[in-house]
Amino acid sequence: xxxxxxxxxxxxxxxxxxxxxxxxxxxxxxxxxxxxxxxxxxxxxxxxxxxxxxxxxxxxxxxxxxxxxxxxxxxxxxxxxxxxxxxxxxxxxxxxxxxxxxxxxxxxxxxxxxxxxxxxxxxxxxxxxxxxxxxxxxxxxxxxxxxxxxxxxxxxxxxxxxxxxxxxxxxxxxxxxxxxxxxxxxxxxxxxxxxxxxxxxxxxxxxxxxxxxxxxxxxxxxxxxxxxxxxxxxxxxxxxxxxxxxxxxxxxxxxxxxxxxxxxxxxxxxxxxxxxxxxxxxxxxxxxxxxxxxxxxxxxxxxxxxxxxxxxxxxxxxxxxxxxxxxxxxxxxxxxxxxxxxxxxxxxxxxxxxxxxxxxxx
Amino acid sequence: xxxxxxxxxxxxxxxxxxxxxxxxxxxxxxxxxxxxxxxxxxxxxxxxxxxxxxxxxxxxxxxxxxxxxxxxxxxxxxxxxxxxxxxxxxxxxxxxxxxxxxxxxxxxxxxxxxxxxxxxxxxxxxxxxxxxxxxxxxxxxxxxxxxxxxxxxxxxxxxxxxxxxxxxxxxxxxxxxxxxxxxxxxxxxxxxxxxxxxxxxxxxxxxxxxxxxxxxxxxxxxxxxxxxxxxxxxxxxxxxxxxxxxxxxxxxxxxxxxxxxxxxxxxxxxxxxxxxxxxxxxxxxxxxxxxxxxxxxxxxxxxxxxxxxxxxxxxxxxxxxxxxxxxxxxxxxxxxxxxxxxxxxxxxxxxxxxxxxxxxxx
Ligand SMILES: CC(C)[C@H](C(=O)O)[C@@H](O)C(=O)O
Ligand SMILES: CC(C)[C@H](C(=O)O)[C@@H](O)C(=O)O
Numbered sequence: 001x002x003x004x005x006x007x008x009x010x011x012x013x014x015x016x017x018x019x020x021x022x023x024x025x026x027x028x029x030x031x032x033x034x035x036x037x038x039x040x041x042x043x044x045x046x047x048x049x050x051x052x053x054x055x056x057x058x059x060x061x062x063x064x065x066x067x068x069x070x071x072x073x074x075x076x077x078x079x080x081x082x083x084x085x086x087x088x089x090x091x092x093x094x095x096x097x098x099x100x101x102x103x104x105x106x107x108x109x110x111x112x113x114x115x116x117x118x119x120x121x122x123x124x125x126x127x128x129x130x131x132x133x134x135x136x137x138x139x140x141x142x143x144x145x146x147x148x149x150x151x152x153x154x155x156x157x158x159x160x161x162x163x164x165x166x167x168x169x170x171x172x173x174x175x176x177x178x179x180x181x182x183x184x185x186x187x188x189x190x191x192x193x194x195x196x197x198x199x200x201x202x203x204x205x206x207x208x209x210x211x212x213x214x215x216x217x218x219x220x221x222x223x224x225x226x227x228x229x230x231x232x233x234x235x236x237x238x239x240x241x242x243x244x245x246x247x248x249x250x251x252x253x254x255x256x257x258x259x260x261x262x263x264x265x266x267x268x269x270x271x272x273x274x275x276x277x278x279x280x281x282x283x284x285x286x287x288x289x290x291x292x293x294x295x296x297x298x299x300x301x302x303x304x305x306x307x308x309x310x311x312x313x314x315x316x317x318x319x320x321x322x323x324x325x326x327x328x329x330x331x332x333x334x335x336x337x338x339x340x341x342x343x344x345x346x347x348x349x350x351x352x353x354x355x356x357x358x359x360x361x362x
Numbered sequence: 363x364x365x366x367x368x369x370x371x372x373x374x375x376x377x378x379x380x381x382x383x384x385x386x387x388x389x390x391x392x393x394x395x396x397x398x399x400x401x402x403x404x405x406x407x408x409x410x411x412x413x414x415x416x417x418x419x420x421x422x423x424x425x426x427x428x429x430x431x432x433x434x435x436x437x438x439x440x441x442x443x444x445x446x447x448x449x450x451x452x453x454x455x456x457x458x459x460x461x462x463x464x465x466x467x468x469x470x471x472x473x474x475x476x477x478x479x480x481x482x483x484x485x486x487x488x489x490x491x492x493x494x495x496x497x498x499x500x501x502x503x504x505x506x507x508x509x510x511x512x513x514x515x516x517x518x519x520x521x522x523x524x525x526x527x528x529x530x531x532x533x534x535x536x537x538x539x540x541x542x543x544x545x546x547x548x549x550x551x552x553x554x555x556x557x558x559x560x561x562x563x564x565x566x567x568x569x570x571x572x573x574x575x576x577x578x579x580x581x582x583x584x585x586x587x588x589x590x591x592x593x594x595x596x597x598x599x600x601x602x603x604x605x606x607x608x609x610x611x612x613x614x615x616x617x618x619x620x621x622x623x624x625x626x627x628x629x630x631x632x633x634x635x636x637x638x639x640x641x642x643x644x645x646x647x648x649x650x651x652x653x654x655x656x657x658x659x660x661x662x663x664x665x666x667x668x669x670x671x672x673x674x675x676x677x678x679x680x681x682x683x684x685x686x687x688x689x690x691x692x693x694x695x696x697x698x699x700x701x702x703x704x705x706x707x708x709x710x711x712x713x714x715x716x717x718x719x720x721x722x723x724x
Contacts, residue, residue: 235622260597
């Protein structure tokens with residue numbers, strides 16, 4: 001009997017609601033496999049700050065340190081609410097970035113996937129979706145502007161200024177490239193390298209290292225795209241992409257555009273992999289405006305569980321079952337409010353009902 | 363009789379072809395107004411580099427210095443071709459950024475506009491476009507990562523690294539905010555402020571200054587959007603936006619996404635305004651793959667002329683005529699290859715035919 005410890009950081013806003021549905025799924029997987037999951041809930045994000053004065057408290061750190069994997073809900077407050085917390089204590093700077101840094105989860109896998117049969121979810125026309133969107137963005141997650149030095153002050157002219165640095169070294173680039181090329185080898189052997197080498201020197205080094213690593217994967221076809229051109233292409237022809245690799249900030253923007261072309265950020269789970277520890281989280285925010293209403297889409301959180309099963313617990317088959325169960329709910333014509341607008345023909349169900357239906361299908 | 367000198371930098375790739383059509387339009391405007399345009403062609407970009415060893419040669423600088431306005435075509439080479447030029451001599455770093463810096467054209471206006479009647483051009487469903495997309499992105503153009511210090515080297519561990527800086531001071535932010543708020547006052551009094559203040563300190567200052575400037579425009583409603591959320595929203599509900607303001611790199615990515623939701627980067631003209639000089643350019647690249655084929659869409663270049671007429675020559679009425687003439691060509695069911703895919707019902711015309719039809723309508 002295998003035994004895994006999972007730190008459960010439900011987070012803010014819709015976090016607790018969608019986490020609850022993800023846990024239901026974990027329970028089913030536990031029941032029918034030779035495995036037990038020890039769930040270790042802990043405070044993280046704004047909720048932790050309000051309870052303890054710290055968005056990533058020591059107690060939570062201790063729990064995460066012990067865990068075999070971390071399941072993390074979205075965190076954060078509305079623009080206005082977040083002003084009530086000192087900048088460096090806010091959930092993003094005070095909890096999320098320290099989490100990423102602590103476990104060095106440098107490889108963020110963000111699938112952007114929509115089968116042809118669900119093209120109606122997308123704001124894109126069916127002919128643009130073609131045979132379906134099925135790409136994974138591989139985002140570097142612990143470098144770049146996110147983790148560079150920051151300096152705020154008043155300059156010689158008496159003006160307030162800010163200066164922050166975007167830094168990468170070849171080792172940081174090499175390891176994310178290996179992740180991307182390995183993933184490409186398991187898939188269509190097609191890698192889109194996203195960069196901005198006509199302006200950024202960091203992209204010049206990025207591309208140099210990419211070309212070095214590419215030699216180790218001669219079967220993978222590399223296509224280079226400027227980040228701006230990629231943003232155009234994701235709207236005009238998303239089906240061309242399979243694996244895309246990019247630095248941290250570009251990955252933040254393009255992956256949210258990915259949620260846009262799918263029709264909802266609720267369809268965006270993710271895996272954040274380090275060499276020793278991994279955590280799993282939806283790509284989206286905590287959506288405070290719809291929190292507590294039982295209308296959020298738990299797909300992103302349940303999908304994050306599926307990615308955990310595959311990557312952290314070597315349970316690829318159960319991961320497939322979870323994906324299939326969610327697709328089954330959609331195939332039956334159901335979804336949460338984000339994807340069942342009046343006139344769409346999709347029957348609206350609640351967060352809890354979505355979780356229940358996934359469990360039924362499993 | 364007014365007399366204006368226009369530096370004409372046709373650029374690379376499709377640049378010369380689309381510039382030619384823009385010039386036809388200028389000729390018509392000249393004929394029927396009390397104005398003469400002195401066109402001063404000059405080499406700029408890769409073509410200049412190959413001819414002179416310098417992408418922005420002294421001679422071109424002298425011409426631009428004298429000019430009342432600059433009309434600039436797209437520049438640049440394909441990914442592979444650009445490797446033949448030393449990084450700092452490449453058309454972007456060697457010509458475009460120096461041009462922006464020299465004339466301090468800090469305010470880049472990029473309209474993203476598609477009337478309801480042309481919704482078929484867009485990859486988005488008609489119901490997503492609703493009553494039409496009609497927004498302007500106001501992009502800061504001479505600050506941020508584009509113009510920060512860059513350092514490449516080998517670090518203490520013997521690893522190659524790059525470090526670049528993103529810097530803004532309050533004066534840089536204040537002047538672009540004034541441009542954005544003034545534009546909002548002329549339009550729907552709605553301003554979307556795009557930032558990433560949950561990670562970037564530069565966005566924290568950006569937002570501080572925005573709130574200070576906002577006090578001078580109490581009628582303008584400000585809506586704050588994280589850049590990633592904006593990328594989602596541009597796909598899901600672009601019609602909500604009117605004026606959007608953002609820093610340089612965000613503007614690069616989101617404006618190309620803008621071209622994506624319109625259906626073609628060929629629909630993206632722009633104005634780059636400094637306090638003393640302005641230049642006008644399409645937002646897109648030089649598209650070397652389709653150069654010389656008489657198939658490129660000259661809309662972006664002719665639209666740039668319209669923006670020049672309005673902003674540099676105080677000829678707002680003629681600008682309106684130019685926009686209307688182009689809309690008229692579309693309304694007659696014609697467009698270039700980018701927007702007349704088989705099955706679209708749009709009749710394909712060449713670059714030259716598009717220009718001719720615009721002239722006919724004028
Ligand atoms: C919450 C925020 C700091 C975070 C990021 O920018 O990485 C989020 O947008 C994401 O994409 O995971
Ligand atoms: C060519 C390139 C340097 C330029 C930029 O990044 O600003 C272009 O993409 C643009 O948007 O005008």
